[in-house]
Structures are given as C-alpha cells and as structure tokens.
Amino acid sequence: MASSLTINTVVKRYGSQTTLKGVSLDVKPGEFMTLVGPSGCGKSTLLRIIAGLLAQDEGQVSVDGQPIDALSPAARDMAMVFQSYALYPHMSVGENIALPLQTRDLPLPARLLGRAWPFHGAEKRAIREEVARVADQVELGHLLNRRPAALSGGQRQRVALARAIIRKPRIFLMDEPLSNLDARLRVQMRAEITALQQRLGATFIYVTHDQTEAMTMSSRVALMMEGEIVQCDSPAKLYADPQDLRVAQFIGSPGMNVIGADDLALWGEAGALLAADHRNPVQFALRPEHIHAGTPKTPDALVTRLRIERLEDLGHSGLVFGADVQSGAKVTLRLAPGAAQRMDLSSGLLPVHADPADALVFDAMGKRLTGRGASPKARSGALLHV
Numbered sequence: 001m002a003s004s005l006t007i008n009t010v011v012k013r014y015g016s017q018t019t020l021k022g023v024s025l026d027v028k029p030g031e032f033m034t035l036v037g038p039s040g041c042g043k044s045t046l047l048r049i050i051a052g053l054l055a056q057d058e059g060q061v062s063v064d065g066q067p068i069d070a071l072s073p074a075a076r077d078m079a080m081v082f083q084s085y086a087l088y089p090h091m092s093v094g095e096n097i098a099l100p101l102q103t104r105d106l107p108l109p110a111r112l113l114g115r116a117w118p119f120h121g122a123e124k125r126a127i128r129e130e131v132a133r134v135a136d137q138v139e140l141g142h143l144l145n146r147r148p149a150a151l152s153g154g155q156r157q158r159v160a161l162a163r164a165i166i167r168k169p170r171i172f173l174m175d176e177p178l179s180n181l182d183a184r185l186r187v188q189m190r191a192e193i194t195a196l197q198q199r200l201g202a203t204f205i206y207v208t209h210d211q212t213e214a215m216t217m218s219s220r221v222a223l224m225m226e227g228e229i230v231q232c233d234s235p236a237k238l239y240a241d242p243q244d245l246r247v248a249q250f251i252g253s254p255g256m257n258v259i260g261a262d263d264l265a266l267w268g269e270a271g272a273l274l275a276a277d278h279r280n281p282v283q284f285a286l287r288p289e290h291i292h293a294g295t296p297k298t299p300d301a302l303v304t305r306l307r308i309e310r311l312e313d314l315g316h317s318g319l320v321f322g323a324d325v326q327s328g329a330k331v332t333l334r335l336a337p338g339a340a341q342r343m344d345l346s347s348g349l350l351p352v353h354a355d356p357a358d359a360l361v362f363d364a365m366g367k368r369l370t371g372r373g374a375s376p377k378a379r380s381g382a383l384l385h386v
Helices: 043-051 094-105 108-116 121-136 155-167 181-202 211-217 235-240 243-251 268-276
Strands: 007-012 017-027 032-036 059-064 078-081 170-174 203-208 219-224 230-233 257-260 284-285 291-293 303-314 318-324 330-335 349-354 360-363
Touching: 007 043, 017 043, 017 059, 017 230, 032 043, 032 211, 043 078, 043 203, 059 211, 078 155, 078 219, 094 121, 094 155, 121 155, 155 181, 170 243, 181 203, 181 211, 203 211, 211 235, 219 235, 219 243, 230 235, 243 257, 243 284, 243 360, 257 330, 268 303, 291 330, 303 330
Parallel strands: 032 203, 032 219, 078 170, 170 203
Antiparallel strands: 007 017, 007 059, 219 230, 257 284, 284 360, 291 349, 303 318, 303 349, 318 330
C-alpha cells in the first residue's frame, strides 16, 4: 500500500546560511510529487532529509502520520534512485537487482559464499524469481548476466530502478535520475518512469531542475526557490495560474514576458486602460504564445510594434526576440509553424497584439493580484512549449 508523507516547517542551516526556510508539504498516497527549481534552491537537500541522509535543524517529517526523524535511513523503508546510478561494477545486472533482498533475507555467510553455501535454498529461489519478475517489468530480463559496463545509460538507469522496486518500499525517492542521459533517452525514460509509477500505484518524490520532466510526469509540482516552496499545484495550474512572478517566469520555455505598467500603457488604448486599473505599482506578464504577430481583428486588443533583435526557427514553431519600439521593453513571442517564412521582416519591425485577458497582474513584490486582466482564459492543449 502506498504511503503518505508530511513535511512540517523543516529548516536546514549550514552555519549562517539557511538552505531550507520552514518548508511544509503534504504528499498523498500514490502521488507523483516533483520538487523542481533552479540549482541551489534546496530541493536535493529536502530529499536527503526525507531519506534520513541529512538531519534537519527544525521541523518534522512523518510517514502515514508517524514521525520518522529518529529513524535511520534503512528503517524508513524508502528506496532512493540517484543521478549516478550507484551500481556495483563487479556484479551482474541480476546481482545488482537482488542485493536489497539478499541483504534483508539472507545471513552474511550465505551472501559471501553464494552457491557454495548449502543452506537457505528456498530463500535464494524466491529471490531469483523476484529478480526475474522485476527485471521483466523494466525490460531487463534478457540482460541479467551482463555487467553495468556493457549497458547503455538508459539500461543502467533501469537497473537502478529495478533495485529500488524489488524492495517494495513505502516511498520512492528520485534525485535527478535522468540528468546523465541524452535528450532522446530522457524522453523515453520519462514515459517509462511515469508508466512504472502508475503501474505500481506507489508514492514517488522526484527531484529535477528540468521543468519539462516536472510538467510531463507529475501529479503535482512543488516549485522551490531560495529554500522555500513558492507554489505547489498541478502542472496545468502552475502554467495557467501562477501565484508568484517567479513561477510565471520559471514555468514555460521561454518564460513569461514581464512588462511594467508604464510600458504596457503604451500598448494602445487597451494597454492604457489596463494599466490605469491599478493604482499601486504593478507588473504584467504575458506568455510568448499569447502574443501574436500582425494586426488584431478586434479593437480592444493590446497592440504595439517590436524591433526584431533575433529570430529562432525551431521547426515546430518559431521565436521572435525583440524590443518595444516605444519603451524598449524586451518582448518574446512564439510563432506558429512556418510563420517566419511567410512574414516580411525586411523592415526589422513587427506589429504584435495580445488579448488583455491573457495578461496576469503581479504587485511590486511579485505576488499575484486579482482584477481585470488577472485571470487567464480556460484553454485546452499543450501545457508546456519547449
């Protein structure tokens, strides 16, 4: 049965530096929770505290409602998969996978002598059968006699996953497990890990700096910045309804355009009205895919012109990087497939427009505000453009 995890106001300090600043998080049984954020935000530190590899200075970690802070890593019944795979090079694939069960179920002489030890035959047979079953789950059944050096990066990662699965832990912990793989293998392993979690029905806590992994694999995503969880929501809600400007800029590739109220006031009559709706200093944010090239079909659109600085043709779409001709504000927009080839960009200028309803409003501290232009329209389709 999958377990729940509760993190209550956890603090971790290194000298005068506070790495985790009162982090709290509830993970439901069977949930795929991803901790995502830039390097140094504290996500791996938090994972190691959950595993028992680090001790927090304040706060509590509980599994199924029971505190586990006093338990050793082994007693917490969690399995951790590392970026470096951590396989034993002198052991075969089968021996690497079997190691957790051998350590748990066999006495030391049986582990050291192997087949020369005449006892515990039933336990050894049970371990071999379980290794074969788990290896088939991750498509390694035909590689059990190979050494790690003879495997590809994706196959080594599957061995590490199988070694975690065979323990049947309460919670799986994964610390950037795909970082060492090339782009093609990362796509493949994302799908395999997601399918594995759904098949097992297990609780997964996954750490990554890659927002694509976070958005495509997770039930919920906890975005961390500077030792705090800034927002924890479903991938769709993080994208469409960010509550902090840092979330808006981190989620999405490229991130949202941030435009000051004085600059947006120059985007036609609609821009002036939208900026005038807010008396206190505010910032507006528009996603690149919500800014469109050309003239609008409706009179109430935000309109301006960009001086083109760079054009990137990605095949499946294009990106225009430019500056507002009136304010100089940097603006990025996404073009539809083939649009760059059809456009006349010889003048170096590009008229653009946006729907005011797509503009999110944040205060001077980066906190989300409500009001006109603050709520995005409901949309279907892709959550993340890469």
